[in-house]
Amino acid sequence: MKVLIIGGGVIGLLTALELSQAGCEVTLLDKQDFGQAASWAGGGILSTMYPWLYPDAVNGLARFGKAMYQQWQPLLQQATGLDIEINPSGMLILDEADFNTGLGWAAHDHDPQQTAQLLTDSALHSINPRLNSSISQGLWFPELANIRNPRLLKTLIAFLKLQPNVNMQAFTTVQRFDIKNNRISAVVDEHGKRWQADQYVIATGAWSGLLSEQFDWQVPVKPIQGQMILFKAPAQWLPTMVMHQGIYLIPRLDGHIVCGSSTDDVGFNTDVNIETGLKLQQTAYRLAPELQDMPRVHAWAGLRPSVPDGVPYIGQAPLGQTSQQSNLWLNCGHFRNGLVMAPASARLLKQQMLGETLMVDPTAYLPANRLGQNQPFKLM
Ligand SMILES: Cc1cc2nc3c(=O)[nH]c(=O)nc-3n(C[C@H](O)[C@H](O)[C@H](O)COP(=O)(O)OP(=O)(O)OC[C@H]3O[C@@H](n4cnc5c(N)ncnc54)[C@H](O)[C@@H]3O)c2cc1C
Structure with a gap:
């Protein structure tokens, strides 16, 4: 065919x-x-x-993501010598309003890729020592990973x-x-x-x-613009992904940290907006204050295909x-x-x-x- x-x-x-x-x-x-x-x-x-927050139809496909990329990884790597860089960093969600819902969802869903536990104080900071010391609780999803999409x-x-x-x-x-x-x-x-x-x-x-x-x-x-900024830290510097009020930090294996993102209805425009970048940067500094010592190396925007x-x-x-x-x-x-x-x-x-x-x-x-x-x- x-x-x-x-x-x-x-x-x-x-x-x-x-x-x-x-x-x-x-x-x-x-x-x-x-x-x-x-x-x-x-x-x-x-x-x-x-x-x-998502319909079953979305989670129903998303739940295969990590495992299927892991299955493709050896074939792709053997043929090309390139690594798709799946980082099994886990994710901390810091929105208190979501803790109970998140725990209930994880317990009800029984997906081994989506287990969750509530961490407080020293347990939280031992999982991610870069977190702002004023943060005392976080919902920990140890199995969540990220892929270096480029x-x-x-x-x-x-x-x-x-x-x-x-x-x-x-x-x-x-x-x-x-x-x-x-x-x-x-x-x-x-x-x-x-x-x-x-x-x-x-x-x-x-x-x-x-x-x-x-x-x-x-x-x-309809295109919905999302903007990102990128920091460079030493490898393993930020051990986990972090999410708060829809803004996230994503550590790559080599120490790059992606921070995003905005959601703007601006047509097919991919220009970077300086104010949006500054807001992302402020949130990043609030979540992990020592990021202020790390260089910010790039900013970009892309168009999500929203339906x-x-x-x-x-x-x-x-x-x-x-x-x-x-x-x-x-x-x-x-x-x-x-x-x-x-x-x-x-x-x-x-x-x-x-x-x-x-x-x-x-x-x-x-x-x-x-x-x-x-x-x-x-x-x-
Ligand atoms: C800031 C941001 C953060 C995101 N974070 C995540 C995340 O963490 N996890 C996640 O799962 N998803 C994330 N997404 C969403 C994800 O990136 C998109 O859903 C996904 O990339 C869509 O893939 P696609 O192939 O449909 O579209 P695209 O990657 O946009 O590809 C479409 C292609 O079609 C081509 N094309 C268009 N018209 C024509 C034509 N007439 N003729 C020929 N070619 C054409 C374009 O040139 C383009 O290359 C994020 C998106 C953004 C912008």
Whole structure:
């Protein structure tokens, strides 16, 4: 089967990985270089933030994130020599208002990857000695990890370039679809070149609404900007991830510390706002005061592909009256959780495309029932 995937962020790359490993001939197009958009800009926390706030459909894919990346890691590393850098740092959540809910959620969920315990005073500070000494309680999730997403993308790109059944074309913008008899017959790029395949996948993140304008439905994806700042500390300096009021510190294995993030509805703008950066910096200093001695080395912003209910669109898209004969598929709208949901999201799409047994009930993600419904956007 020949599959053409539009968009080479984490979702398109992992979809290409799944399909090419299953023997499909895959072409992957991106309007810029691969792995440069939201997937590069993100934090790489391998859990939803405050999981109790998210629908089951989101946690239901997110719970596979860490384990699936761990499964891919040796194959990717052996072929490319690159490490996707999963840091099993655990996470401290410091929002007192969430302690009981978080403990109840962890107890009820029984997910071995999401155990939680409340730590106080010396127990808390022995887990993370960099925490502000005025903080006396924290909810500890020891199994939570983060992945260094820029390294993940670099590794996936290098791996896919080695595969004889994968053709990757960067700097190729898909402008429209050619449709014949309710089937896509080709996509057309900005130079008028037609790219043909048997099946087509839209994995264009925050741009998925624009790309689907041509149909009688439109994926309700809206870009929501998130800004980040980066510090450099010695390796192991910050032992755990830390979260408070939606702002987090994420330690990388080499000592870099990512601090984010904002949620701003500013269209497709990725300019860094100095005031937002200063607010993130103040929060970072409040959480770990000695960070003031560490250099701040970078700042950036990326565009999350937000959808009204936060649940991604994974499955066959309608063409004409029906979606059953359609050769157009969606894998988009992962909002704040695309890096953690990507492995399961890509596998679920592959399983649907190849008629395999499905790893989870797909109903909540299927585009057919959801496109055309106008729901208000929630900034979870
Ligand atoms: C600041 C920030 C922090 C985040 N933190 C986390 C986190 O800790 N954990 C987590 O799980 N998620 C996190 N996310 C969310 C996550 O990054 C996204 O959900 C995920 O990267 C979306 O992946 P994607 O492949 O759909 O989109 P993208 O990475 O944006 O990729 C889409 C690609 O499509 C291409 N494209 C668009 N239109 C066209 C076209 N017409 N033709 C060809 N190519 C096209 C683009 O160039 C782009 O490369 C964060 C996001 C941000 C911005």
